[in-house]
Structures are given as structure tokens and as C-alpha cells.
Amino acid sequence: MVTTRGPAPGRRDRKKAATRQALADAALKLFLERGYDNVTVKEIAEAADTAIATLFAHFPAGKEALILADSGERLESLTAAVRERPEGTSVLDALHAFFAARGPFNDNLPDEYRVRVDLVLRTPALWAYARKVWVDCQPSLAELLAEAAGVDEPDDSLHVLARYVLETPDLASYRPDRRAALAEAFAHLKQGWPHL
Template structure:
């Protein structure tokens, strides 16, 4: 684009990490939609599991260019942290959607905790050797609760 690096970064205040990602606003929309538009009888957690399983490190059938981008993000600590911040920024809208669907308030600690836990899954499970199995393990835990003995 015939622009110096300094000029480019002057227009990208979040730094070079922001050049790899969009602003994350659409994430708020599709996460809330996954909760609000889930099929009758499907739990909030099942809807969110399905939604995440189709994206990022969990999607199995990505086109090669998206697979390269995913691998770059997962393999670069600074990009993974930036990605995590974008995920966590969706906590408020996701908590509002969960609250609306469960009859609780968005400030309810259990609603906020569930939203945060779900939004931590891409960072936590995305770099595992089998990201999809890790995603399923975390959702299994969220759905059944912690058992002291395996």
C-alpha cells in the first residue's frame, strides 16, 4: 500500500496483533445467537458447545488459508493472548443472552461465571493436541459439574 511501517501502526492502535484479527464484534453476535436461536429443548451449554466446535481451533474442515491463520495464532503466544482478550470482551453480551434465556440477571455471578468459563475454552483447549476432544472435555465438566473422584 506504499505506507511506512510506522504510519501503518499509527493507524492500528492495538499493534500488529490487530492486523491478524477483526475487532471481535461479530463474535458477540454469533455467540448470543447460538444461545437465543438454539433448537427447542437444547440446553444453553449444548448450543455453545456446537457453536464453538464449528470455529477456530476446533473446526476440522477449514480452508487452507484459514487453517494457516489458525495455526499461526495457536502457535504464537502473543497472538493467542490477543485472541483471548477478544474472546473475553464478549463476556457481557454472552452473559446477557444466557441471563435472558435462563430467567436470571446478567449480573448474577453464576451467569457471569458460565459466560467467562465458556469464553476461556478457546485459549485453554485450542492449543491441545486434540482441540476438539479438549473442548468436549471442558463442556462435559461444565454440564455435569466437578466430581471429586473420577
């Protein structure tokens, strides 16, 4: 038996979701066939049978967002990693486990997701955008770190830690052994912030 939370999406919401998915699917197909830099937003819109204005209404950030759309999923996932960590697990251990299960660090991703990760890793514009959407989470992660540390608001040290945590996957992704590089980076962070 399948159960759902809340009311089912209405017709309008279903149509919006279908349009977003059609645009994202068309972009991925074209990027894989011809390379990211050789595809225009006009071609993506045409392949999805929509107008360019519709594409930008759904993806205001443009081409990069078609592959790396961020509807708050990253921040929600970071929040869950910190707040829902198992009892006795440090915040930094929870964040390490969170990143180790994502993107370039997880060797057991479904094929569809792996294709996207590989495309991002070999496309500088996509990788720069991915880094930006993660770094944009810095203020919120600093707040989560303050909450975990039992302080009312983050000080400079927690803002620095938040930035380091969010930059670590970018740095580790280019090392020959990505998972080992990620583990090493988090080991250093734990030395600097042993209370977290």
C-alpha cells in the first residue's frame, strides 16, 4: 500500500513539474550528444517544445540550472544531515558521511544520476555552478553549526568552518582518490573544531 503526505499536487503543479522535467531531460540529452558548450537555450526549449521564456521562467539561472536545479534540496539535505544525525555522531562526522554518499564520492549511484555527475565533472561551467549553489548554503550551514554547538548565533569561526565544509567536496573531487581526499579533509576539520 502506498501512502502520501499532504494533498496530491493539482493539475497546474503537475503541468509545471512536467515542463521542468521535459526541459531538464532535453538539456541532458543534448549536452550528452553535443557537449554543453555546443547547445543553446533556444535548442533546449525547442527540443522540449516550449518557448525560451518558459525555460527561463522555470530555470532563471539558465543552462547550468537545467542540470543542477536547486529548489532548496541541498539546504534541506544539509539540515537533515546535521539535525537528524544518529545520537553520538559528531556534526563533522555526519557532514562527512553526507558528502561521501553524494556525487563524485559515491560509486553506487544509479546510472541516470552517475551520467549527470560525470557531465558536471567534465564541464567547467557546470562544476563552477555546482560549487556556487553549495557555497550559497554557507550562512545557513553556519546557523546549523551554531545550533549544534549550543550557541545563539554563529561566530566568525563557525562561518569559516561552514565555508571549509562546503568547499571540501570541490577540492577533493579533483584528487586521484576522491574518497580518501574527502576523509583527509574532514580529519583536518575535526582537529580544528574538535567540539563539533
